Amino acid sequence: MxxxxxxxxxxxxxxxxxxxxxxxxxxxxxxxxxxxxxxxxxxxxxxxxxxxxxxxxxxxxxxxxxxxxGEKLGALHGGSREQAALSRVRPTLAELRDGLSAAAYLTFYEDGEIRVAEIVDGPKAPRVDLWVGFEDAGHATALGKCVLRELDPEARADYLSRHTLNDLTPRTITYRRELLRRLDAAALVPAVTDVEEYALGTACVAVPVRQGDTIGALGISVNISRAASLDDAVARLVVTAERVSRGLSLTI
CATH class of the missing domain: 1.10.10.10 (Winged helix-like DNA-binding domain superfamily/Winged helix DNA-binding domain)
Structure with missing residues (x-):
């Protein structure tokens, strides 16, 4: 130039x-x-x-x-607000990661899809290999199943009508009736788990979060050798999810 x-x-x-x-x-x-x-x-x-x-x-x-x-300015403003909201909760996600020595994940149900908004990991808390996108693995991840559990029956049926329940591992739930049965059975407990349903060697647990009217999930993943520790992690996840929901809902 x-x-x-x-x-x-x-x-x-x-x-x-x-x-x-x-x-x-x-x-x-x-x-x-x-x-x-x-x-x-x-x-x-x-x-x-x-x-x-x-x-x-x-x-x-x-x-x-x-x-x-034009509409594009509104979209840019919306995007900047989303980034500002995420920046407010990243320190909380980092505390969760460090406290549990586990990668932390935040997902939301947006435009009919389950999407990852943030992953906070580190050398001592590596993320799971996302070899299949969360959009196509809602039935196989704790985060996805947590979101599906929170959806109303109509929205859940719509999601399942557009997504095949692919067998990602031998433990993946591939039958819609069985998936719905397990989601209903988990309706009264705070967390949803996935033990090697998405990836062999990995276990996950997730609890609900919200950003206004948008449903999401906060979760962690650990090596399968630490699967027993997930039950003890639920209480901390629930408290952290409340903090994250408050942080996401703040207006600036």
Whole structure:
């Protein structure tokens, strides 16, 4: 990049931000000519920047020819809030990892899928090898089964109708009726376990968490040789899950 390209690009970015700020100051839509006057930009520059931002989703052009902020800005804001929420609970997850010498996992049920939001591991607390994505292994992981247990019957049926219960290990539950029976049997206990159902040599336990109305699960994984320790870990998991739920629900 040449010496004069830098300032030119920076100036273009500054003009774009100035224009978006002006658009955002008008909830009901604002015409390009008014935006040019408010920002001090040439009308041709204003139209050029608006076309680019409309194309990229940062600004939306209404039927009457005026402009409002686009959906992409809302998505960026939502993403930043999610990251801020996760940053608040990472220290709590690290405490859990260090206290139990086990990798800690946080998952959520979003858009019909069980997704990993955070994993906090370390040399003394290695994560399980995620050889199959959690989206396709809800039936085989403590985290996934914990989420499925918390779903209402309609949402659970919808999830199971879209996901095959693949046999990931010889211990994986592959029959829907048996999975539902075990989920119902675990309805009154605080935690859900998986002993070599997802990966041979690994045992996991998980408890529910929530971020507002979003259902999730907090869990740990250990080597199968430490499976007996999972029962003692449940009380700490429950307390930590309450802290995580509070931290995730804070508004900033």
């Amino acid at each position: 040449s010496g004069k390209d830098g300032p030119t690009l920076i100036s273009s970015v500054q003009r774009a931000f100035r224009l978006m700020e002006a658009v955002g100051a008008h909830d009901g839509g604002v015409p390009a000519k008014q935006l040019a006057r408010e920002t001090g930009l040439a009308l041709a520059t204003t139209y050029h920047l608006l076309r680019t931002m409309v194309h990229d989703g940062y600004v939306r052009k209404l039927d009457d020819g005026t402009f409002v902020l």
